[in-house]
Amino acid sequence: MSQKPQTKKVDYRLVKYSPWLVHFNTGACNGCDIEVLAALTPLYDPERFGVKLSPSIRHGDILVVTGAVTKKAADRLKRLYDQMPCPKFVLAVGACAIDGGVFSKSYSVVGGVDRVVPVSAYIPGCPPRPEAILDGVVKLLEAIKKGEVESYGCD
Amino acid sequence: MKRPKLLETVLRNLVSKPATIQYPREKTTIEPDFRGIQYADLSKCTGCSLCSIECPADAIKMTPIPQEYAVPKINPRRLYPLINYGKCVYCYRCVKVCPVNAYIVTSKYDIAGPTRYTSEDLSLKTLKEVKSQ
């Protein structure tokens, strides 16, 4: 690749204090979407951890994917992932994003997000409570601090 | 149009406590019968696989119980329902259709993590371990 290999340690330190989320819906039923939205409202307020919803994929550090990945959205997801700056992490929110949920046998669904892009943390639930989403984000941040998760596709 | 009473609002907000829940430090109150994770009590389970057939998400796989566990006589096939919590949609259909009410329900929801979580440990803990030879 033409990209210069980066030292991972420096990258991770940059992310761990204030990660910006990008939300992408790959074919969800809205259930997880409204819970992600609810997790960003005053009652839960993730800005306490420096977490912020970023307006563009180019500014994002963590991609929050909700919904069963449909065949049409799979290409888009791959493209979005490639556009993200390094290091990047993916959170799969909800049963559909993790394994396809009730839609896993449908003709137009690929399955879980990890069939398309590597996933750093899974948040089960249908839909997960906002607390569970925050819990997932906090656990991911801790894992990043300890260096337990790796950012894929950046070498 | 009437001017809104700004001062009153400002003063009220100064004295009222903040709306935000300090979530990870301070647990929120959730209903005790919130549909959290569920697992089979293997001392009651007969291994009939009805839950696995009825599961809308196909999250339940009937799995053989490892040799080192003592299995009650009601379960001759030595099978138990292994729930993949990643795929489970928490509809509790399995809990409701179980003919022997073998499912234990909890309100636990914070099971996020870097790997998929299954009911293997929780279910097998309900059985006594026999010292393997």
Added chain:
Amino acid sequence: MDATEKLRLVEGFALEKGVLKPNRKLFIVKPEDVRKIFESLVEKTGYEGFYLSTITGTDLKDENKVSLDYYIVLLPEEETIVIRTYLPRENPVVESIIDIVPGALAGECETYDLLGVLFRGNPFLKRGFFTPTELAEKNVYPLRKDSGV
């Protein structure tokens, strides 16, 4: 124009009458009459008098037919009636009503893409917009019973 008159108007085209649960009047008509029914409904009641709720296609494989239901809600009484017609399974073609009732756009496009019923005169019909591309390329209609998806 009250509901009984509207019903009489549709009844004039009916080959057979029935009831669809719960209490929906069902009229079985000839495929070529569907357009005439909508034309006369629009003429007699205007656009204010009814709206097209949905179009449903069902693949009846054993009888070698495709049934096509038009669900119409008569206003202001809000009574739902069903107009059903049967088409041959090999080459299901029916006249489009999109130029009379613009609300038919959604139903016609959907039925064409998923079941392969051709609405003659509808310029918006297109395969593969909504079914995954590889299915559309193989010319598979997902809701056909023998589609194998």
Added chain:
Amino acid sequence: MYDMSVTKIVEIPVVTTEVPIGPQHPALHEPVMLKVYADGEEVVRVDVNTGYNHRGIEKLCEKNTFYRDIFIVSRVCGICNAVHANCYVRALEQILDVTPNRRAKFLRVLSMELERIHSHMLINAVMAEIVGFETLFMQIMLDREKVMKAKEILTGNRVSADFMIVGGVRRDIDDVKKEKIKEILLKLKPRVEYYVKVFEEDETILKRLIDVGKINYRDATSHSFVGPPARASGVRIDSRASDKYDAYDEIPFNVVTRNEGDSWARMMVRWSEVMESIEMGLYILSNLPLDGNPVPDERRLPRKFPPGEAFTRVEAQRGELTYYVMSDGKSQNPYRVKIRTPSFNNIVNSAFMYVGYSLADVPVILTSLDPCISCMERVTVIDLEKGTRERIPFKQLSSGGKR
């Protein structure tokens, strides 16, 4: 400069700018792509491109059993899951000739009305965000959490209720829970009254919403608009009032209609419906019948389905939702399940509404229709692009057919 008269023709003028909005967009939480063609600031055409959310649910329903489908159709749309399940379950009850008892019917209505409150509050909050009133968005979302709590108490989950089953509901409520829900609704009422006042009086909102995206009575019926968009144009359609399913024949409520037909009227219809729903909820909680257990034993539900078909309608938050279920009597699976969701009609047929307004109004108009892409897309094609190449339909569609 170009000739102004060009915009009067259906064909797209060469100088138009194409502005794609979506599918990944911070304001829209759902994957829909609007291709907006603008002439300066004025919108001359809109293409709604979708398909990112098609999950093939109708085929999936044919491949699963009747009972598993109850949980699959609940996941067509997360926001209106209880009404989807209710509509499907009532279709099954029609085929099986089963009637739930009165308590179950009342509880079903309660769960659906709570859902209506939270959905309407959500879309009003999103509207506040889109017009640039972020504080109001946060305020409404904070109060919406109360409704989510009520839903959690009643159904056991904040969003996915999974509350309906053939012959009743899946869990009963006791007096403690009843009091808790009542308290929440009473607390919510003054807040909603306050928001209604804000929407009626605030200048930002009035300036952005009034006279934007007007539809008249005739266009509403000829384009098959349903729900709040139709009711805001004076069309009195409400399947709760006409079909009187479940307990709606016993619970008093008013059908809210307005005559303005613009975006503001649509939002106000929603607020008035929230007030109606709160009243209905309070009525249900104080008049809950005590005629036996509303929870059927799921192990003893009928296994054999006779051949038959049913077409049920339900008033979802966004309008009339219909299910057609057909059983051939031979297998455990339904022969055909047809779902027609309200957003399907409201969004697919809406392209004519944007024409003539400025670019900044497009998100407002789209939001005022309460788009629910996941509902719409289980089976949808919209393609207006092909039509314009043939230079027919756009004006023709918007003028309501040939006349």
